Amino acid sequence: MAIILYCFFFSRDFYSILGVSKSANTNQIKRAYRKLAKEHHPDKNKDDPDAERRFQDLGAAYEVLSDADKRKIYDRHGEEGLSKSDTHGDPFSSFFGDFGFGFGGNQEQETPRGGDVLMDLEVTLEELYSGNFVEVIRYKPVAKPAKGTRKCNCRNEMVTTQLGPGRFQMSQQQVCDECPNVRFVPEERILEIEIEPGMRDGQIYPFVAEGEPHIDGEPGDLKFKIKQAKHKKFERRGDDLYTNVTISLVDAMVGFEMEINHLDNHRVHVSRDKITWPGARLRKSGEGMPNYENNNVKGALYITFDVEFPKGSLTEEQRQALKELLGQESKQTVYNGLQGF
Incomplete structure (x- = not known):
């Protein structure tokens, strides 16, 4: 008995998964993905057995719809077309190769394109921590009808001229459309830029087809380059934050408690119940910058302490009392502190 096996391919609706229309642009797709990825991340839905599957579907949808080439294939052939790649080209061309015979008559010319525009966008560390929306006014050149005609799509074509019975001549000539x-x-255009939590210095935020126009083709892209403004309290390195705190000599000796006002104004509690030496560093896990790919993960905050010594001079009685209190002998050591640098 012959057994026939049927294989069904269930294609996912990536637009429905992300909750966007089929005409959504790249920025809308990206925004929808990041919003849903935060809501459905498995770490936030540990009691939901379907959370992992939904999160994977979101990732697959974003991977396809954020890529122009993959999106074209998906729109024409669905998810199954992606697994097979796009093989629906000219069969004659793929069989004979590109030898210039022009089988199929579908020799597309590359569409001319305007130049890309790259602009710096300065943002604060607070915006990169919490996220924000920034509106930018853009004066974009837009093509409007004008009087007269112009020559465009100029190209060279082979022209055959009959010179006599059985005699022909082939020559090239330029042909232009009127x-x-x-x-x-x-x-004036108002562009809304989403500063997403965890964005990094130098990251590019593109607006497709908002660049320089081309009279016979497509416009280029407008790209904003994120430039992180210098902050007076925090230094960012990757997803970690660094700051310095100056304490008094008394605090350094007997301990202290304090709070640091963070980038979103929440308070970070810091306490020491032992001696703090100059240059000592304290690590606060999870108090750094949010990770751009996964906002549920944050870096660390590193606090380096400086000790402010009292000014003035001590009396002889005070010196003796301090020596007895500390119980230390006088010590001076000379060494190469820059060794290895």
């Missing part, structure tokens, strides 16, 4: 004339007029 198109309506246009002029570029600047129009």
